[in-house]
Amino acid sequence: MSAFNFETASRQSAKGIIVIFGVSTFKVLRGSLIIFAALILKYFSSDKFPNLLNLKFILIAVGIVLFFLALATLRYLNFKFYVNHKYFFLQKGIFNKEEVSVSTAKIQNVYIKQNLLQQLINVVSLSIETAGDDKTEIEIMALSRPKAQALKSLLLLSSNENESKATERLKETVYFRASVKKLVLEGISENHFKSLVLIFAFIIGLYNNLKEFVYQLDLTSRFGSWFQLDGESVMTLLLFNLSIVGLLLILAFLLSLVRMFIQNFNLTVKRNSEGLEISKGLLNKINLSLSAHRIQNTTIITNRLKQLFGLYKLAFTQAMANKKQQQNFNIVGLGKTQISELLQQFYPNAEERLIKNKPSKYLMIRLLVRSAIIVVIINGLLAFGPIIVFLVNIPLILYIIVNANFAYKKAYYHVDNDYIVVGGGQLIETTTKYLEIKKIQAVSFNQSIFQKRRDLASIVIYTASKSLTIPHIDTNIALSIKNYLVFKVESENKDWM
Amino acid sequence: MALFSNIQVNVNALPKAEDLDLNPISPKYFYILLLNICIPFIVLTTAALVLNFFADDSNIQSVLWYGIAAIFIMFIISIVLGYLGFKKRKYAIREKDMTYSHGYIVHKIITLPYNRIQHIEIARSFLARKFGLSTLKIYSAGQSGGDISIKGLPRDVADAQYDFLTKIINERV
Numbered sequence: 001m002s003a004f005n006f007e008t009a010s011r012q013s014a015k016g017i018i019v020i021f022g023v024s025t026f027k028v029l030r031g032s033l034i035i036f037a038a039l040i041l042k043y044f045s046s047d048k049f050p051n052l053l054n055l056k057f058i059l060i061a062v063g064i065v066l067f068f069l070a071l072a073t074l075r076y077l078n079f080k081f082y083v084n085h086k087y088f089f090l091q092k093g094i095f096n097k098e099e100v101s102v103s104t105a106k107i108q109n110v111y112i113k114q115n116l117l118q119q120l121i122n123v124v125s126l127s128i129e130t131a132g133d134d135k136t137e138i139e140i141m142a143l144s145r146p147k148a149q150a151l152k153s154l155l156l157l158s159s160n161e162n163e164s165k166a167t168e169r170l171k172e173t174v175y176f177r178a179s180v181k182k183l184v185l186e187g188i189s190e191n192h193f194k195s196l197v198l199i200f201a202f203i204i205g206l207y208n209n210l211k212e213f214v215y216q217l218d219l220t221s222r223f224g225s226w227f228q229l230d231g232e233s234v235m236t237l238l239l240f241n242l243s244i245v246g247l248l249l250i251l252a253f254l255l256s257l258v259r260m261f262i263q264n265f266n267l268t269v270k271r272n273s274e275g276l277e278i279s280k281g282l283l284n285k286i287n288l289s290l291s292a293h294r295i296q297n298t299t300i301i302t303n304r305l306k307q308l309f310g311l312y313k314l315a316f317t318q319a320m321a322n323k324k325q326q327q328n329f330n331i332v333g334l335g336k337t338q339i340s341e342l343l344q345q346f347y348p349n350a351e352e353r354l355i356k357n358k359p360s361k362y363l364m365i366r367l368l369v370r371s372a373i374i375v376v377i378i379n380g381l382l383a384f385g386p387i388i389v390f391l392v393n394i395p396l397i398l399y400i401i402v403n404a405n406f407a408y409k410k411a412y413y414h415v416d417n418d419y420i421v422v423g424g425g426q427l428i429e430t431t432t433k434y435l436e437i438k439k440i441q442a443v444s445f446n447q448s449i450f451q452k453r454r455d456l457a458s459i460v461i462y463t464a465s466k467s468l469t470i471p472h473i474d475t476n477i478a479l480s481i482k483n484y485l486v487f488k489v490e491s492e493n494k495d496w497m
Numbered sequence: 498m499a500l501f502s503n504i505q506v507n508v509n510a511l512p513k514a515e516d517l518d519l520n521p522i523s524p525k526y527f528y529i530l531l532l533n534i535c536i537p538f539i540v541l542t543t544a545a546l547v548l549n550f551f552a553d554d555s556n557i558q559s560v561l562w563y564g565i566a567a568i569f570i571m572f573i574i575s576i577v578l579g580y581l582g583f584k585k586r587k588y589a590i591r592e593k594d595m596t597y598s599h600g601y602i603v604h605k606i607i608t609l610p611y612n613r614i615q616h617i618e619i620a621r622s623f624l625a626r627k628f629g630l631s632t633l634k635i636y637s638a639g640q641s642g643g644d645i646s647i648k649g650l651p652r653d654v655a656d657a658q659y660d661f662l663t664k665i666i667n668e669r670v
Contacts, residue, residue: 447604
């Protein structure tokens with residue numbers, strides 16, 4: 001079938017040594033970052049710089065490099081794989097030998113990835129995901145791209161054989177490619193608060209690592225001398241804080257933009273009869289296929305700014321994919337018509353059947369009550385400050401009221417013979433979730449004591465990935481929706497995967 | 498009913514989960530619940546009392562007394578909620594699915610169709626063994642929930658349900 005023979009045990013590309021060496025060096029460097037920092041610090045404080053050209057140092061460095069190189073070579077030599085009788089075999093390990101065999105029927109997905117190093121030496125890595133546990137990690141570090149493609153199609157072909165051989169194969173065509181302009185617009189219209197949180201997490205992490213270092217540099221006393229607390233200093237302090245906030249916001253904005261580019265650079269979506277093929281990434285190039293029968297739920301996400309630009313994000317969740325992988329099933333920068341087309345492919349006729357049923361106004365009330373609690377807490381903290389800071393309440397309360405209003409305005413649900421659609425969002429974001437009834441695992445009727453007083457309940461629908469909630473609807477409607485969904489799952493007895 | 502478009506089935510004629518006759522779990526399970534609530538509180542109170550005994554500062558002592566009072570109030574609330582929650586722990590087996598209800602503050606009634614069961618399991622903790630109880634766990638492929646875990650079933654009932662469900666799963670294929 002292909003030019004490559006996978007039946008006999010073969011090693012990966014010899015470049016694999018470089019990749020294994022690179023990856024393990026990177027891991028060691030990252031792990032010992034703190035030690036290096038501590039060492040440097042020690043020399044800083046003792047004023048004695050070691051002579052790095054000293055023979056002793058050079059020998060140690062060369063020894064370490066040689067050791068890792070030897071380790072990488074041994075790993076490479078002991079790493080063999082082959083495909084035989086619909087089983088994929090993998091042998092690895094230098095001292096602890098390990099042999100893994102996976103039935104190709106059980107293979108859930110095959111990813112082709114390429115990190116920076118692999119891009120430089122022009123190889124790709126191929127990892128196999130199986131149903132069941134997350135622990136068995138099968139990854140071949142270095143293959144040439146055509147060989148990886150051939151292996152991928154061989155592995156996936158035998159797993160889908162029974163269902164897709166009969167149907168005529170749609171020729172694979174490039175359906176969508178995100179232009180640089182689109183990515184810039186996407187980056188600009190991201191939720192920058194998320195980036196801000198990331199920056200804070202980074203700073204806190206860094207601070208924890210370098211606590212000693214910061215302490216020794218004696219920053220507080222230096223900063224302290226900048227501000228002598230006299231009449232002018234309050235103003236200076238305020239300005240200083242404001243400029244830090246401004247700086248952080250700009251940083252957050254840039255981070256959103258950079259993240260968008262790194263994750264989605266050259267995003268390409270190909271469409272075929274079984275689903276989609278997504279490839280993207282700048283530093284880590286990734287290529288994955290999304291088959292229709294394994295999609296669990298689909299979410300369309302946009303916000304006010306993105307809507308203005310005509311940008312929508314489609315997020316799929318797949319069964320049996322781990323959390324990290326799940327993020328990769330996102331397609332950004334889609335237009336409205338493309339969203340409709342893709343929905344039509346995975347959820348035929350769902351959009352035109354949509355009837356928006358409203359949940360109870362309790363949804364808004366609950367959000368208001370919850371926000372009110374937060375406002376009370378914030379005011380409790382503000383009580384220690386000057387009176388002027390209470391002005392914060394005006395925009396805060398305004399935001400809360402408008403936000404709750406929109407949360408209610410955007411909420412709706414729809415149930416028909418095949419699909420469940422739930423719309424939601426708040427002031428800025430809008431989400432629409434789609435789910436096929438046959439993908440349901442279990443249905444739960446949830447009623448809190450507050451809902452009970454208003455004769456309301458929520459329905460939670462569990463799938464093999466995320467769960468979907470229809471919030472705050474009349475008890476009777478909730479019960480009949482639950483009965484209906486359970487009845488559909490039991491009477492039709494369709495496969496969920 | 499305007500809720501479902503293109504309707505094929507009369508929703509009102511569907512089997513109703515709310516009319517189910519739910520079976521309570523074993524009353525003995527309440528003792529386990531009580532023990533599970535009591536033990537941490539006893540430990541906390543003893544710790545507070547010991548601290549109180551050794552503290553010489555009267556300020557610390559008064560704070561500790563407030564602490565003990567707060568712990569006691571929490572304890573009473575936990576017991577009341579535990580009892581109310583215990584009353585809600587019920588289950589039912591139908592021809593094609595099983596239902597489990599639990600929770601007082603948020604009452605949840607989850608229904609899991611048999612054709613979605615992945616595997617089943619019986620677990621018996623140390624305390625449960627002393628009371629002759631078992632926990633029956635039924636797993637679906639749900640990743641964010643969707644599993645049922647019926648605690649406090651008498652051992653023979655749990656074994657019988659386990660056999661019943663195993664038979665159904667085996668016949669399914």
